Amino acid sequence: MKLAIIGSGKIVADFLTMAGDLPDTELVAIFGTEKSIQKIEKMKNEYRIRKIYTTYEECLKDTDIDTVYIGLPNHLHYSFTKEALLSGKNVICEKPFTIKLSELTELKDIAKINNLILIEAITTQYLSNYLSIKESVNTLGDLKIIECNYSQYSSRYNAFKNGEILPAFNPKAGGGALMDINIYNIHFVVGILGKPNSVAYLANVERNIDTSGILLLNYPNCKVVCIGAKDSTAPIKTLIQGDQGSIVLNGPANACDSFEVNINGQDSRIIDNKVHPHRMYEEFCEFARIIKESDFSKANQMLEQSQLVMEIAEEALTDAGIKLG
Ligand SMILES: NC(=O)c1ccc[n+]([C@@H]2O[C@H](COP(=O)([O-])OP(=O)(O)OC[C@H]3O[C@@H](n4cnc5c(N)ncnc54)[C@H](OP(=O)(O)O)[C@@H]3O)[C@@H](O)[C@H]2O)c1
CATH class of the missing domain: 3.40.50.720 (NAD(P)-binding Rossmann-like Domain)
Known part of the structure; x- marks a missing residue:
């Protein structure tokens, strides 16, 4: 490349x-x-x-x-x-x-x-730990609930509160919590469950932009909540619950560090298949391979996923009355 x-x-x-x-x-x-x-x-x-x-x-x-x-x-x-x-x-x-x-x-x-x-450069989809999570969900029985919380107080929120609007909080620049931070959670969930039946977005909207919000994704047998916040901080984590066990991922969905798989009271394992300390390494290795080998099949598969995520994001923003661009 x-x-x-x-x-x-x-x-x-x-x-x-x-x-x-x-x-x-x-x-x-x-x-x-x-x-x-x-x-x-x-x-x-x-x-x-x-x-x-x-x-x-x-x-x-x-x-x-x-x-x-x-x-x-x-x-x-x-x-x-x-x-x-x-x-x-x-x-x-x-x-x-x-x-x-x-x-x-x-x-x-x-x-x-x-x-x-x-x-799209979206680290989550290419990380070995995320691919391992996708395999491990098969050991959890029927998936019931996924909860992703990526809440990180943005230094730019102080400026926003003082009346200065930087791109991160500017609707014209495509800012806001959903597009900036919750997008990783959406990718994380869609990579596992695909297209939801319905989408709802409950957002804290200040001056026409979501500074934080709760996205609800409704799947036939699994209910998902994706929280993204730039106006407050909380432990960043993802929980996946099935009727046979659960997965706990501490840290953000765009880095996917080690995670814990618990099989209902019997077994608990920490899994870490990280291959490089930098979260962008694996995606760019794959991009270089795709381009070298003209692997249109993989590129199109990833593009379909990006499109699905964008469909969800657009529906969510419409639901919250937020207009970007
Ligand atoms: N994958 C990840 O983990 C990750 C993390 C953070 C951000 N991002 C994404 O990366 C993108 C950039 O974010 P960032 O935090 O790096 O932003 P940033 O620090 O504000 O940098 C933006 C860059 O764009 C340039 N730029 C702005 N307007 C331009 C124009 N009209 N023509 C040419 N260059 C222009 C700026 O140049 P000047 O300073 O010279 O204007 C600057 O180099 C965003 O889409 C963000 O969502 C991804």
Whole structure:
């Protein structure tokens, strides 16, 4: 994978700390604004990125690049992804994929027509521990209840309360607790149970954005609650309950550290199959493989899952009367 990194914010800085460990991945270029040029030059030197671009069009013309990784604020995902696909590049786009479902379906069509890989960077789906959880749920009997709580007080909430609206709490920028944090919980659940029968979202809405909320996913035989909060903190954990046992995952759904499987009073095991300390390592290994092998079948499977998550997110936001974009 001959990669151009798009953006130089928090997630890109985090990604770069592990990018050197990735197989089959060449850091060809980084694109950012003139405003951040010093930061970008530092990243280039520290992580041996070959080139810098401050014009997106120029970056997309570079024939040394076959794939772009978009680490920009949510409301820019759609336009930057579309331009890259139309320039013949594969795209790995940060979560949430887009702000609207219609944007995602349009991008999917463009990727298909142009025979390109399009994929959402959503760590959960690729983590060995998550794949082990998916296997372990089969030992719990009939699943009854799943409860995911990802509540983390955001430093940007202080600014929001003081009247400053940063992208994380800006409806126009696709912010809010559901899109930013609860999206991981939705991916976690949908990867196990698929499409729910119905969706409801009870949100704390301040100035037209959800600062926290409770998402209810109704499956025929299993009831799910996904809590996402940026205005309060609580122990971050996920509980899966079946009639034969339970799973406890301490920590967020986007990292999936070790988890405990309890089989009704008889057996209790801690499982940890983590292969790398950085949560983004496994997803990017898989992206590099998918691109190297042109594995459209896997890419499309993941794209279907992203689309389902986006359908749920859109229905939930509509239910809470929240309009993004
Ligand atoms: N996977 C994960 O675990 C994870 C974790 C955190 C975030 N994310 C996702 O990653 C994305 C970025 O989040 P972040 O926290 O890294 O944001 P951030 O720190 O605010 O960084 C945003 C970046 O976008 C650039 N940018 C903003 N407007 C631009 C424009 N019009 N043209 C070109 N560049 C522009 C900024 O450049 P300037 O500063 O120069 O304007 C900055 O480099 C979000 O979608 C978020 O949901 C994922």
